[in-house]
Amino acid sequence: MALLGLENISKTYQQGEVEVQALHHVSFEVQEGEFAALVGPSGSGKTTLLNIIGGLDSPSQGSAHLNGTDIAGLGEAELSDFRLFQIGFIFQAYNLVPVLTAMENVELVMVLQGLSASDRQQRAEHYLELVGLKALMHRRPAALSGGQQQRVAVARALAAGPRLVLADEPTANLDSENATALLDIMHRLSHEEKTTFIFSTHDPRVMDRAERIITLHDGTIISDEYHHTHEQQT
């Protein structure tokens, strides 16, 4: 059984008096452990689709299932818990709580999950080490570079042990070197932790790292193909 199943998802927004069709009958499945990219130009519906998968938004039509849970059928409080336990988020920017250190940011979700202090500290340190930031774990976001902040966000997303990590243009604000480094870390951890990643991008360098590329155009899937990544070829 697929980890994620989207069936006939449509989303319509009302923008003033204009009705905007953000997604149009989108259907696909994602298996556990996949490292998939949602690609397409701005306005193609990538963020909307990620928001629906992550339970931040609801579809106007269709259904989304994660690990057997009908996401659209969850209430407000259940959606919070669903995101807390099942989803890891990495956003484009401003991912971290500015008054918390890198370590505390990684711990934050685990605190709400109810993990003991020793467990969450151990996990937070472990994941910060995996992203190469253990030495900077007591720094606040303002004292970290953009690339380092995104790596903290990756550590936070993974430390909480989600079934699925959703990353919305995680490299959009990074320079080429940092973008490549971040993608490398995400890819490596996806394999090591056997965590499913879906990320949106329109950056060809990022697409090159994806094992599956789902292309959206005007809210419709125009292609969905698996391909060998740069690392797999070498």
Added chain:
Amino acid sequence: MNVPAYAQHSKMAFPMLFMLAWRNLWRHRRRTLITLSSIAFGFGLAVLFIGIGDGSHNSMIRNAIKMGEGHLTVQPSGYVESPANYKFIDNGHELMERLEALGIRGTVEPRIALQVLASTASNSVGAALQGFDTTRDQRNSMIRPNLVQGAWITADDPRGIVIGAGMAGKLKAKIGSKVVLMAGKRGGDSEAQLGRVRGIFDSSIEEMDDYLVLSNLHFARYFLVAEGASEEAGPVTRFALFLDDPESMEQWKGVIASSVASREVVVLDWQEMMPQLVQFIVVDDAGNYVFLLLILMMVVFGIVNTVLMSVLERTREFGLLRALGISRRHLLTLVFCESLLMSLLAIGLGWLVGGSIHLWGSIYGIDFSSMMEEGTQIMGTFMDPVVYTELSWNRVIQLTAAIFSATLASGIYPAVKASRILPVEALRT
């Protein structure tokens, strides 16, 4: 690393929320400090004004009790409602013995108070004749220092009276002048006695200086004997009880009432004896409460402004937190914690400021004499021109609770606003 088996419901992590709230509070250090300072300043003012109010009221009450009929008064039933010279306690000596037998911690003073007409060859004025024990009554220490002419009355002086300067002026009386005191009797007759002015006092309290005629018990008793009382039984119109510990008033009132009260005799406390003074204090307190209300409003707007601004500035951050799985309840608690911490800090700082002002005011007093050119008399008593601020524990609790509730209440709106943030919209900002 294995994924732990999580429970599927979020936990309310208070330590983390408090830590976040505390740090959020200091994001804009200057703004928080300005808000805290304004609350503390307002609170300090409230403490000062309430302290002055209570200090002046208590001063008036103490003086009224001292000049008046004590903390407790034993007197004939119905006297307050309808004062009359024929309402007296016939068996004064016996009642005095019973009161003394109770072991009251304080003093019991037998008194005779009568409404009379005081006349000289020049004029006649209405007067209040007060007969008292010239050896131990409070009036000895209260009025005797204000004697401006002549001598104080003695217990063995059969005709001696002391009058106020105001009355002396109206009657054109001097030391040694004869003054005829005439009191109405039951049935329409009257009783007249001749008094001789031994001394004149000037207390600066118009009501005393213009109307009071002081004598020993023996002289005042002539009028009660004329009403049919037996002089040997020691008739009086009342006993004034001055307690060492005013806080024990209610307790002693009960003890005395159960021992001596009857159909003819009642035990009244000073509030029942001086309802006008109580009313005045209630009205004056109401003014202080209005002032306190204005300060609370200032506090509320200060906190609402600070917390709401901080909430609006963090819309995207709240969106992020909601996306990560923080529930509405958590967010509401977080913002409420910020108000709570702000409120605790404000109260701490407020008491530091207000408490210091109060401490200073309670030790050195605040001199209002320049503002009281027309005298300090109010409702038949007087207020000391130097007011020492007073705050009872009840007031401390009341003020703290008022500021605490106001600050907490002011956190509700920003907290609700934060909890209603929709993550998908907030993340777009």
